[in-house]
Amino acid sequence: MSQLVRHARLLGAQTRLSLLVAMQYRWDFVLDGVMSIFWTITALVPLYLVFQERPVIAGWTYGEALVVIGWFTLLDAILKGAINPSLTTVIEHIRKGTLDFVLLKPADAQFLVSTARFRPWNALGALAALAVFVYAFRELGTAPGALEVLTALVMLAAGLLVLYSLWILVVSVAFRAVRIDNLRYLFQAIFDAARWPASVFKGVVSFVFTFVIPLALMTTYPSRALLGTLRTEQLVGGVVGALLFAALARVVWLRSIRTYASASS
């Protein structure tokens, strides 16, 4: 229990530090805000144009596909605001050999690197996501019930867990291939595919995006939950899958740490 309190206090301290850094760059607030609107539009425009041609695509209507974009925008904001900055920091640590200092600290290293840096301005992306949700449900002419929202939140938690675990796996790769400091762009590029409902993808790609890099779990399942079309086995499968993914990531992380031979010694 005291462990939990200690880590919570650590999280508070790290977040405060990130906030202080962010306050120094107030202009970024405006620019990041404008950019998150821009990127949301780039995700919406193709969808809008596509649905001008057909009322239903791969079993999804315009309003339903908008819900997926909403989740995508939200997760994208979390990715850019909480996950990418830490990823950049760890890779920099590994390259310079300063990770040693992190490992020496008397707290769990995975926890420390995961909370190293946040970019709070990206929270604006969450507002953009909210706007997309409102637009989507106006388009559908309904509103989600309490149960739907609850299951959607469970699926969101599962999706986030998968996203975070993927990130830990990417960092583990960086322990071996140090020179790849553009890994985070690759991560972003793969995640970009999560903007469409999973049924758009066919064959091998569909298999990969469901089981290997479970993008379907991140945006399609929460959307289905919110729309009330998620089947029970999908809910259970999603949660169990996410937990397995997290366990795998933890094991790989611990093994990587053990084989890590510092850059400075």
Place this chain on the structure above:
Amino acid sequence: MRALRALPTLLRIGVSSAVAYRAEMLVWVLTTTMPLIMLPLWHAVAEEAPIRGFGQARFTAYFLAAFVVRQVVGAWASWTINYEVRTGALNARLLRPIHPVWAYATEAVASIPMRAALALPVGIAAFVITGGSHVADTPWAWAMIPLALAGAWGITFGAHVVVGAMSLWMHQSIKVMDVWSAGFFVFSGYLVPVALFPEWLRWLPAWMPFVYQLGFPVDLMTGALSFEEAARQLALQWAWVAVITLLASVLWKRGLRRYGAFGG
């Protein structure tokens, strides 16, 4: 003149560094997956019937060509310039008897063979999958393709130098490049072929530089343009190259005058 004499050496250095960091290069190539993400969506749209002349095969040809063009016209000078302004590495460049922009340009050009080699399999795959039905088949088109690719590269690189030169004023101009990228995403035909824009919006991309960075070369390669149309677009493209080059050289010159060398 001096620049011309140094050019072969600069290119050789560029190619060596592209080969040395090939793993990094491969990751960069893999990050431009957007056309491959758009393709399944458009396939789903055209599943039952083609829309406005675009069937599944044409979408495949279009987006795989877009992927190849994006590789060949790549540039990243704005990042390099921003970094060098911030760290003061630009000072060393300025001491050399050759204009820094030449160095950035040769660095980008020298990576093209490596990138082309990585993109080639995709091009061949496109040809095989579509059975060669959507490939330019006239000699004039093939004569124009290198010019169109060079023009596309010129616009991309010029925009990077313009944004890079802005960092001489504002210390950090990377976010401006993000705005340009957002424009490129929507209006270049990268996500949606410009021909599929709604009627009331179609005039807009033609007056922006973005479509000449990608959409025009792709249309040319997939044999979608008549000779008159292609010639007209090629002229417009090179007009943009001229405008952006002029802007870049003015900004660079004026920016240097107020550049106060960091880390001096």
